[in-house]
Amino acid sequence: MQLTSHKFKSHVSKALVDAQLQKALGNVEKGFIDKRAKAAGALPEFESLRDNAKAIKDHTLANLDLYLETYEARVTAAGGTVHWAETAADARNIVLDICKRRGARTVTKGKSMITEEIGLNDFLSQHDIEPVETDLGEYIIQLRGEHPSHIIAPAVHLNKDQVEGDFRRVHTHLPEFRDLTEPTALLSEAREVLRQRYFEADVGITGANFLVAETGSSVIVTNEGNGDLTQTLGKVHVVVASIEKIVPTLEDTSQILRVLARSATGQDMSVYTTFSTGPKRPDDPDGPEEYHVILLDNGRSSMLGTEYQDMLRCIRCGACMNHCPVYHAVGGHAYGSVYPGPMGAVLTPSLNGIDKAGHLPNASTFCGRCEAVCPMRIPLPKMMRHWREQEFEKHLSARASRYGLGLWAFFARRPKLYRAAVSLAMPLLSRLAGKRHRLGALPLAGGWTDHRDLPAPEGPTFMQQYRKHQASHRP
Amino acid sequence: MTAKHNILTRVRTALGSQGEAAGRREVVEARLSGAPRGIVPQRGQLPRNERIDLFRAQAESVNATVETVGDYSELPHSVSRYLRERNLPAAIRMGDDARLGAADWLSERTLEILKGPTDGSDMAGLSHAFAAVAETGTLALTAGGDNPTTLNFLPEYHIVVIHADDVEGDMESIWDRVRTRFGKGEMSRVVNFVTGPSRSGDIEQKILLGAHGPRALHIVVVDPAKDR
Numbered sequence: 180m181q182l183t184s185h186k187f188k189s190h191v192s193k194a195l196v197d198a199q200l201q202k203a204l205g206n207v208e209k210g211f212i213d214k215r216a217k218a219a220g221a222l223p224e225f226e227s228l229r230d231n232a233k234a235i236k237d238h239t240l241a242n243l244d245l246y247l248e249t250y251e252a253r254v255t256a257a258g259g260t261v262h263w264a265e266t267a268a269d270a271r272n273i274v275l276d277i278c279k280r281r282g283a284r285t286v287t288k289g290k291s292m293i294t295e296e297i298g299l300n301d302f303l304s305q306h307d308i309e310p311v312e313t314d315l316g317e318y319i320i321q322l323r324g325e326h327p328s329h330i331i332a333p334a335v336h337l338n339k340d341q342v343e344g345d346f347r348r349v350h351t352h353l354p355e356f357r358d359l360t361e362p363t364a365l366l367s368e369a370r371e372v373l374r375q376r377y378f379e380a381d382v383g384i385t386g387a388n389f390l391v392a393e394t395g396s397s398v399i400v401t402n403e404g405n406g407d408l409t410q411t412l413g414k415v416h417v418v419v420a421s422i423e424k425i426v427p428t429l430e431d432t433s434q435i436l437r438v439l440a441r442s443a444t445g446q447d448m449s450v451y452t453t454f455s456t457g458p459k460r461p462d463d464p465d466g467p468e469e470y471h472v473i474l475l476d477n478g479r480s481s482m483l484g485t486e487y488q489d490m491l492r493c494i495r496c497g498a499c500m501n502h503c504p505v506y507h508a509v510g511g512h513a514y515g516s517v518y519p520g521p522m523g524a525v526l527t528p529s530l531n532g533i534d535k536a537g538h539l540p541n542a543s544t545f546c547g548r549c550e551a552v553c554p555m556r557i558p559l560p561k562m563m564r565h566w567r568e569q570e571f572e573k574h575l576s577a578r579a580s581r582y583g584l585g586l587w588a589f590f591a592r593r594p595k596l597y598r599a600a601v602s603l604a605m606p607l608l609s610r611l612a613g614k615r616h617r618l619g620a621l622p623l624a625g626g627w628t629d630h631r632d633l634p635a636p637e638g639p640t641f642m643q644q645y646r647k648h649q650a651s652h653r654p
Numbered sequence: 655m656t657a658k659h660n661i662l663t664r665v666r667t668a669l670g671s672q673g674e675a676a677g678r679r680e681v682v683e684a685r686l687s688g689a690p691r692g693i694v695p696q697r698g699q700l701p702r703n704e705r706i707d708l709f710r711a712q713a714e715s716v717n718a719t720v721e722t723v724g725d726y727s728e729l730p731h732s733v734s735r736y737l738r739e740r741n742l743p744a745a746i747r748m749g750d751d752a753r754l755g756a757a758d759w760l761s762e763r764t765l766e767i768l769k770g771p772t773d774g775s776d777m778a779g780l781s782h783a784f785a786a787v788a789e790t791g792t793l794a795l796t797a798g799g800d801n802p803t804t805l806n807f808l809p810e811y812h813i814v815v816i817h818a819d820d821v822e823g824d825m826e827s828i829w830d831r832v833r834t835r836f837g838k839g840e841m842s843r844v845v846n847f848v849t850g851p852s853r854s855g856d857i858e859q860k861i862l863l864g865a866h867g868p869r870a871l872h873i874v875v876v877d878p879a880k881d882r
């Protein structure tokens with residue numbers, strides 16, 4: 180997708196007044212936070228499993244070259260093929276070559292953020308290959324020509340009447356007066372429409388939650404079963420995964436699985452966790468004839484050894500955005516990047532450059548909830564702060580905020596002047612606020628006050644109070 | 655080949671400060687061969703019978719239905735009753751699993767038995783699980799002619815048989831079984847872990863059962879000690 184993160188501010192303004200979106204976003208808070216807390220609370224070992232999950236990934240990243248080599252050897256031994264892709268374009272071309280060789284007309288897809296990252300759907304369409312998204316949420320947004328607004332709940336920005344509208348618009352072969360008021364009717368309709376597509380597809384493409392070095396297995400974790408149908412019924416199974424998805428062993432995978440589903444949806448286990456190793460074997464009555472894995476770098480190797488290396492532990496559970504007040508207020512599309520929320524605010528500048536993702540590291544209140552819930556203990560606020568510093572150093576931030584900070588620095592270095600200016604400003608703000616003690620509008624600060632009030636300063640300044648306090652406590 | 659070389663070179667350069675390759679190789683080999691278990695929750699670490707009870711409770715908590723029979727010979731009756739109670743056609747498709755095949759299916763005269771993978775036209779499928787995990791109420795199924803993978807996903811109703819002795823406490827114990835059965839570092843083409851019937855929360859984050867996979871999952875535990 181076209182990166183539009185530089186327009187973050189105008190996206191936010193639109194999102195805040197979008198009534199449908201605001202209604203749908205209510206489901207994020209309701210749907211995810213309590214469920215995660217309950218599931219985590221019900222497992223006494225949850226916190227130590229988080230520590231171990233982090234340790235497993237740190238160990239893997241520190242030896243990534245060796246595990247990648249082992250993984251490739253195991254895939255090959257199982258009859259599969261590993262393709263290495265340095266860039267998004269390389270990965271797209273490898274997929275296209277496989278499709279062309281098999282004369283593919285349609286390709287089914289399991290839910291995969293990595294294929295969003297490489298813009299695979301548009302690319303395949305340009306080459307007359309129809310990509311069919313099979314995850315319900317992905318299918319809905321594909322019908323709408325949109326991108327996912329959440330990494331595990333792609334259509335979380337929509338309400339059911341919008342989905343009904345889309346189904347009526349697209350599924351014109353079905354009776355006009357069918358009843359679609361209940362969400363179950365929408366689900367059944369999608370199931371029926373997509374069923375045939377699995378069988379027609381020449382190639383099935385999935386992502387991977389994990390790649391197991393020990394066995395050369397790719398692992399997908401889903402609830403709907405669409406990923407399994409995609410990879411079982413297509414003649415060719417293509418896995419697209421980035422290099423940091425590697426884990427050493429089956430046991431290591433099981434450890435991380437325990438924190439994944441709990442952090443994502445509050446389930447102990449997702450419904451389907453599938454380990455796939457190579458193509459169909461002689462005694463297999465079903466399964467794909469070919470099995471390919473595309474190992475994508477696309478900027479990851481440049482994050483290794485830097486202050487952003489920790490981000491490569493991310494298992495894409497979505498907990499950080501589920502608990503983010505900024506995400507709750509504006510939704511995922513406002514970020515203008517494939518990856519939204521706190522993890523996106525760190526990852527997007529890492530993958531695309533801070534000059535293109537300028538505002539994202541600022542899309543944070545630094546409340547720290549993301550880090551508190553991140554199963555992989557990724558220090559998201561710290562990394563956002565790094566990006567902010569780099570942005571500032573590169574003189575990329577807006578003139579107004581540079582000017583404001585410059586002004587503040589001027590006063591901060593001249594304490595007397597600072598105190599004098601503040602004692603002048605405070606009664607003024609107080610007067611503006613009136614009896615409510617809240618400022619509903621403030622000249623030059625519309626960006627803040629349009630959507631929330633600024634509490635007006637009350638009473639004496641901190642320094643005035645401090646001096647008074649010191650005086651009264653002097654022995 | 656050059657892409658591989660370039661990626662691995664970048665990775666190695668980035669890791670440069672973190673130790674010499676030979677020493678790291680030893681550490682990596684040790685982890686791959688030792689496969690440490692890490693932290694295994696207490697929840698599933700129970701004596702046999704309690705473990706089976708936990709499996710049942712956990713599976714039911716994720717909307718599976720569970721019944722226990724004392725012997726494989728009871729399967730035909732239990733399958734036809736399940737289908738009848740739900741007004742489903744009296745037909746069941748299954749693979750070549752010898753444990754399933756050993757039962758006297760002809761005893762259920764109205765029940766049609768279909769063999770092999772499904773093309774999606776079957777309402778109900780029958781599989782035998784490789785093992786199960788009590789901790790989460792999860793079934794583990796392996797691929798092959800005995801239990802074709804398509805049966806796990808295409809029929810609307812999936813009946814899965816599991817022997818009580820194959821119910822383990824945790825997922826890690828399943829890997830021990832996989833290594834015993836297939837060899838170290840080897841895998842069945844697919845290992846499917848199934849925890850309840852398929853579902854989706856994609857419309858307004860409300861969980862609905864029966865997405866692309868089965869709408870209903872019925873588990874039959876074969877437990878010769880069921881009257882314990």
Ligand code: SF4
Pocket residue numbers: 442492493494495496497498499500522549552553554555556557559
């Ligand atoms: S950063 Fe952490 S919380 Fe966010 S998606 Fe990644 S693993 Fe989950």
